[in-house]
Amino acid sequence: MExxxxxxxxxxxxxxxxxxxxxxVFAGIANKWALLVINILGERTLRFTELxxxxxxxxxxxxxxxxxxxxxxxxxxxTVHPTVPPRVEYRLTEAGQALRGTVNGMCAWTRxxxxxxxxxxxxxxxxxxxxxx
Amino acid sequence: MExxxxxxxxxxxxxxxxxxxxxxVFAGIANKWALLVINILGERTLRFTELxxxxxxxxxxxxxxxxxxxxxxxxxxxTVHPTVPPRVEYRLTEAGQALRGTVNGMCAWTRxxxxxxxxxxxxxxxxxxxxxx
DNA sequence: CAGCATCCGAAGGGATACTG
DNA sequence: CAGTATCCCTTCGGATGCTG
Numbered sequence: 001m002e003x004x005x006x007x008x009x010x011x012x013x014x015x016x017x018x019x020x021x022x023x024x025v026f027a028g029i030a031n032k033w034a035l036l037v038i039n040i041l042g043e044r045t046l047r048f049t050e051l052x053x054x055x056x057x058x059x060x061x062x063x064x065x066x067x068x069x070x071x072x073x074x075x076x077x078x079t080v081h082p083t084v085p086p087r088v089e090y091r092l093t094e095a096g097q098a099l100r101g102t103v104n105g106m107c108a109w110t111r112x113x114x115x116x117x118x119x120x121x122x123x124x125x126x127x128x129x130x131x132x133x
Numbered sequence: 134m135e136x137x138x139x140x141x142x143x144x145x146x147x148x149x150x151x152x153x154x155x156x157x158v159f160a161g162i163a164n165k166w167a168l169l170v171i172n173i174l175g176e177r178t179l180r181f182t183e184l185x186x187x188x189x190x191x192x193x194x195x196x197x198x199x200x201x202x203x204x205x206x207x208x209x210x211x212t213v214h215p216t217v218p219p220r221v222e223y224r225l226t227e228a229g230q231a232l233r234g235t236v237n238g239m240c241a242w243t244r245x246x247x248x249x250x251x252x253x254x255x256x257x258x259x260x261x262x263x264x265x266x
Numbered sequence: 267c268a269g270c271a272t273c274c275g276a277a278g279g280g281a282t283a284c285t286g
Numbered sequence: 287c288a289g290t291a292t293c294c295c296t297t298c299g300g301a302t303g304c305t306g
Contacts, residue, residue, distance in 0.1 A: 048267070048269085
């Protein structure tokens with residue numbers, strides 16, 4: 001999929017529309033924790049605790065919440081093994097797999113432009129600082 | 134770039150790491166408003182008011198805030214024309230352009246799987262409903 | 267181990283009013 | 287027109303404690 005010459009295509013309007021299901025779904029995955037979980041899962045199958053250890057900084061509560069949302073939208077599949085202690089495993093569905101490339105793109109972008117961004121921030125903050133003088 | 138057999142590559146660790154600049158930058162763009170603004174801007178140049186009209190549902194305050202963040206990170210370039218009334222234009226920088234493909238991917242994904250997701254939600258909610266019975 | 271419930275402080279986000 | 291500041295309510299998100 002190449003960069004188009006037109007600024008935006010009409011199909012994008014759906015996602016842009018307020019109050020539509022598309023917008024709601026978009027908002028559901030367009031957040032830090034959801035994207036990180038998708039990225040970490042990749043094509044592996046992980047248990048709750050393993051996942052929590054890999055997504056650094058996420059709290060127990062937020063991981064639960066994020067996983068429920070992704071499960072509800074069919075991005076993540078939850079498998080319960082009725083043992084003692086319980087073993088619950090998470091993996092991406094086909095739809096979830098289809099998101100991996102996009103998420104990876106964002107990670108790659110961050111790495112690629114990190115230095116540039118750091119410079120931009122310094123310049124921005126400097127300008128603000130002496131504007132406030 | 135094909136799907137790798139390994140679950141995750143080591144370079145991704147940077148973005149995953151807590152408290153690092155990479156993680157902060159990632160969080161900055163991995164949110165609804167920032168992504169929608171980037172998507173709407175595309176390769177066009179828009180004024181504040183035009184942008185506000187196109188990003189449906191965004192408030193004056195949130196647009197300002199989002200644009201400041203993107204400007205600070207060098208994703209968006211802000212140009213002020215010292216006229217009366219003032220004319221301020223926004224467009225994506227080269228770094229911002231590099232994000233378009235990714236954002237578009239997320240929009241495309243949403244459209245592509247929307248029906249499937251709707252079904253998944255119904256099934257999920259139904260299961261929950263009679264579990265609560 | 268996994269998950270739900272609760273409490274509570276912090277941040278998000280809308281409405282309004284005021285400057286250049 | 288663009289931007290800042292203020293007020294105020296809502297949601298986010300962490301910490302803790304309790305169940306199967």
